[in-house]
Amino acid sequence: MTTIQGYRRIPGYVLHAYGQYYRLLKKAHPITLTFSVTSRCQSNCLTCQIGERSQKGRFKQNPDLTLAEIEKIFNSLGPVYFFNVSGGEPFLRRDLPDVVDLAVRLLQPAIIHIPTNALAPEPIERHCRDILNRNRKKGLKIPLTVKPSIDGVGKLHDYIRGVPGNFLKLEETIVRLKMLEEDFPEFHLELGTVISKYNIDHLDEIEDFVHSLGVQSYRNEIAEERAEFFNKGSGIAPSAEIYERVLQRFAQEIKNHLSEKRALTRVTETLRLKYYDLAVKILKQQRQVIPCYGGISNLHLNFDGELWPCCVLGYDHPLAHLREINYDVQAALAGSEARKVLKFIHGRGCYCPLANQWYSNVLLHPPSLWRVILNYFLVDRTGKKV
Ligand code: SF4
Structure with missing residues (x-):
């Protein structure tokens, strides 16, 4: 699928979202599915506590979805425009190429995006190559974007991410992924900074560094207090x-x-x-x-099968737990719990500047x-x- 063919699908998603919003349609047909593929992460970021909790074994009672479970969920959902992988650290999942393979087959995304903490340069490159080769074998050139995080230059990055030596690993990851861009035109390296009170005075330095590497795409987003990150009340946002x-x-x-x-x-x-x-x-x-349009245009699947309207509401306002209802997304959204949450959102009971969600909201306004x-x-x- 080319990018233009992908864009042509958007009006269909937009019309469907209106239909759902005004309760004319029941079936979920989101523009974006974000899937936190694993709870595991090696980082100890100042802005997120997922890594610390996973290293302490806090998610042991909620294991990651298996491939068989993921297949059932994707089957019940159907096509999405944007498959947005999240974590934990996605590349810690050894079967990540199999997960993406399932998404390509059952969700038919026009774009795939994977962020990374860049702590394992060789497996990151290997998994990306595997994903791209599998797509090529199917005759597909689906754009794949991989976004290593850069929250500072040198020691500042290591301080914010909580891992000594992270910046050196990041540099190695960038070199490897830049080579991948030469081999696969559908692959895009992008760098991303989470703007928090820890790096707000260093943004020029970070941007200059990114440009000195010749990386074309650089994205920033504001640090947010999210149920997903277990960082509510931390005051990390500027x-x-x-x-x-x-x-x-x-x-x-x-x-x-x-x-x-x-x-x-x-x-x-x-x-x-x-x-x-x-x-x-x-x-x-x-x-x-x-x-x-959280919960309609965008859905978030957590690593253990909990379905969220977005990562900000996350654990506080889940739509359903798919392990308890036979992995059926459509049944989940027709349930009373999901209807209550959607009413809360559409009654403007919450607010936030979550980028992915607001891109969809703009399309729908x-x-x-x-x-x-x-x-x-x-x-x-x-x-x-x-
Ligand atoms: S406003 Fe923010 S918190 Fe509320 S549903 Fe939308 S994305 Fe989620």
Whole structure:
């Protein structure tokens, strides 16, 4: 599948999401499925406690889903546009290529994305190669993006991630994945920073380092307090005002280079501009500034089979536990528990700037989508709006 063929599927997902939102349709047909494939992680991040808990054996009572269980779940869900792998550390799962294989067969994603802590460079490269080769054997060139985390340069990175030597491993991972980009045009290396109070004063240094490596794609997202990360009340996020200043700079950077980008990249970059705008408003006004379609346009499958509307609500507001209802996603969403959670979300009982979710929300909000289209056409070659 090419990227253009993938984009053509989006209107179908959007119409279906409206149908579900207004209760005309019951069946789940999300744009994005995020799947935390494992609870295991070797990191001890200051912004997330999954690693520490997994190393202490806190998830022993909730083992990772097996391949057979995953197959049943994917079978009941059907196609998604975006298969977003999460963790723990996804590459610790030795059968990760088999998991992705199941997704390719049963979910038919147009894009696959995998983040990593970059602590195991050789297995990361090996698994990626395996995934790409398997897709090629099926005659598929599904875009695969792998995003190592970079939260600082040198010792700052090791401090935030809680593992001495992590930065050296990150550098090795980048070298290996850059070589993979040469072998597979459908493979994309992307670096990502979680902006927290620990690195807010070092963002220029990180960005300069990323550009010095010649890595084309670099993404930032704000550190969030999420049920998923067991970090609620930790105060890791910078204030809305500081975040606004940082985002204004990122937005200008995007505008400066927008006209140089290929048409499809321009689409995602203009979408990102709108997201930045909304994220600041959400943080300042502390409410859903446009409706959130969490649990409809996006679903999150946790490692043990719990189904969430999003990772922010996670354990606090699960839709269902799929191990208890024969791994049936459609039955889960028709259940009373799921209906209660969806009512809570659609009554604007929660708010957050979760990037993946808000990209979908923009697609589903005509005035915001119109702004994206205007930005696409109105940003002139100097990056200023005409
Ligand atoms: S607003 Fe945030 S917390 Fe609420 S459902 Fe949407 S993504 Fe989840």
